[in-house]
């Protein structure tokens with residue numbers, strides 16, 4: 001497990017926040033940009049340190065890990081964002097404890113979350129994941145207006161879900177031009193939903209390595225892990241990409 005000093009985590013978070021602001025200004029970006037600290041594989045204690053410094057939004061990929069962390073940290077005012085795939089048999093804990101799900105890519109999972117969302121909680125805020133680079137090993141729907149609108153309308157019909165916008169992970173190994181193309185396409189897809197009358201305003205895109213480009217292309221939520229927490233140790237790396 002990576003050992004982080006408090007000082008390092010806090011300094012890293014503040015540096016990322018400063019970078020977000022600098023990039024908004026240099027790109028003349030109009031939209032506010034939220035930082036989601038992606039804490040997957042890192043311990044509860046790191047999250048406590050960052051929460052004490054004012055970080056409110058955290059992202060988790062693995063549902064079992066999320067279940068344990070959300071229970072252990074229930075005393076903190078954290079906004080939890082699920083940014084990994086949800087298997088149907090693990091959706092309940094997400095419906096009960098998360099505020100956001102960024103990875104809706106089929107009606108079935110949206111329907112389950114809607115059924116399982118407790119009545120006393122506000123609607124779950126959700127994004128549709130787009131496989132923007134057309135990669136075989138990535139989740140998300142194709143970047144196609146008709147397919148997107150159909151899924152968006154299916155979600156709109158669910159009372160305990162609120163569709164907020166779109167999410168993507170850029171294609172691995174993209175150069176600057178390719179990153180720009182993918183993120184601008186995301187922005188176009190969001191506008192296509194707006195043109196169809198849907199009240200969507202979120203573009204969840206940009207990670208440690210491509211956050212600047214994403215912000216210039218309209219990202220409203222960046223999901224940043226390693227630039228805050230350090231690199232995820234291989235021995236501890238549960239990613240299955």
Ligand SMILES: *Cc1c(COP(=O)(O)O)cnc(C)c1O
Pocket residue numbers: 038040061083084169207208209223224225226227
């Ligand atoms: C891990 C992960 C991130 C954060 O990636 P970094 O490169 O560590 O910033 C963002 N989004 C998703 C979907 C992830 O799986």
